[in-house]
Amino acid sequence: MKIVLTGLEQIETQPADQPAVESGMTRLAVRYCGICRTDAKMWHEGHRDLIFPRVPGHEVLAEDEHGQRFTVWPGRICGRCRYCTSGRENLCESMQIMGFHFDGGFSRTLLAPTESLIPVPDTITPHQACFAEPVGCVHNALTALNLQPGERVVVFGGGTVGLIAALVAKTQGAIPLVIEKNARKIARAGAFLGATQITALRETHESEFDAAINACPDPIAFSQAVTKLAKGGRLSFFSGLKKNQTIESNLINLLHYREAALFGAYGLTRQNMVAALGLIARHQPALEHLVEAIVPPEQLSRQLPRVLAGDGFKVILDFTGKTGRRSAAPPPPKTEAAVAGKTDANRLFQRK
Ligand SMILES: [Zn+2]
Numbered sequence: 001m002k003i004v005l006t007g008l009e010q011i012e013t014q015p016a017d018q019p020a021v022e023s024g025m026t027r028l029a030v031r032y033c034g035i036c037r038t039d040a041k042m043w044h045e046g047h048r049d050l051i052f053p054r055v056p057g058h059e060v061l062a063e064d065e066h067g068q069r070f071t072v073w074p075g076r077i078c079g080r081c082r083y084c085t086s087g088r089e090n091l092c093e094s095m096q097i098m099g100f101h102f103d104g105g106f107s108r109t110l111l112a113p114t115e116s117l118i119p120v121p122d123t124i125t126p127h128q129a130c131f132a133e134p135v136g137c138v139h140n141a142l143t144a145l146n147l148q149p150g151e152r153v154v155v156f157g158g159g160t161v162g163l164i165a166a167l168v169a170k171t172q173g174a175i176p177l178v179i180e181k182n183a184r185k186i187a188r189a190g191a192f193l194g195a196t197q198i199t200a201l202r203e204t205h206e207s208e209f210d211a212a213i214n215a216c217p218d219p220i221a222f223s224q225a226v227t228k229l230a231k232g233g234r235l236s237f238f239s240g241l242k243k244n245q246t247i248e249s250n251l252i253n254l255l256h257y258r259e260a261a262l263f264g265a266y267g268l269t270r271q272n273m274v275a276a277l278g279l280i281a282r283h284q285p286a287l288e289h290l291v292e293a294i295v296p297p298e299q300l301s302r303q304l305p306r307v308l309a310g311d312g313f314k315v316i317l318d319f320t321g322k323t324g325r326r327s328a329a330p331p332p333p334k335t336e337a338a339v340a341g342k343t344d345a346n347r348l349f350q351r352k
């Protein structure tokens, strides 16, 4: 079966077809696929370049015919343009994105570009590999910031990706502070924050941060990120902002006076995704706190409004048919040094 977006807010479950495998593509059996806010936005408002029908999904764990596990880098690129040949394949001039330009992982079978397959180490619990794409995007953003041990970094936005950004910054030796204006979201992140010893606040009077990252589309949060920078500070412009909003020139002038640097960050490279799997392998207990639910694919339409509203952490579709049984997702090995409290495997199977 596959889940097809047939129009705005229209989803159909259809029998999977078995299209011929073109050269350069590999047929995979999808086991898990995360629901991204991008998927929910596509469902709700479409996109200029999106042509229906389309199978969404780009946060995949899948297996080939030999049972080898892969996640899939969600790009299909030309390999020849100036960006592809200079290590910036995420900016390819003819970028095609899985789940958007071609069918993605909300399906039992997936045809993926063979060049985009990234092997998943055995140490990673299967559904955790769905974090490879968001963690890889964060890795791309933080690579530009080049954080040094002891540097203070402020992260705006306490959703799944903001918390991942704080975690990755911490693994690089920096001291992250998460700013999330919604107290309910901070409360919900309690287990993750406890396990990682990361602080999240609704606001801060502190300033002079060495670096900042915006992990939410709110232009006010972006503006605050600029004002919180020290002289010579670096800002990762990670989340695109809501369209047609105004940013004051006085604010942009702060970048000038402070000799601050602004780094755009868009998507990820295959290298970022490989690095992400390494991070996931080392931080599974913490990341498990960011798994809101693992649900059967039939529940997608019920989940999309919540994902769109940013209500809750990562929801993962289970194509193994095992959801509800413990064997579907054993708790990951306890390798997190700072883990406080144990992972509650039952929480994964809540049917919401
Ligand atoms: Zn995503």
Ligand SMILES: [Zn+2]
Residues within 6 Å of the ligand: 077, 078, 079, 080, 081, 082, 083, 084, 091, 092, 093, 094
């Ligand atoms: Zn290219």
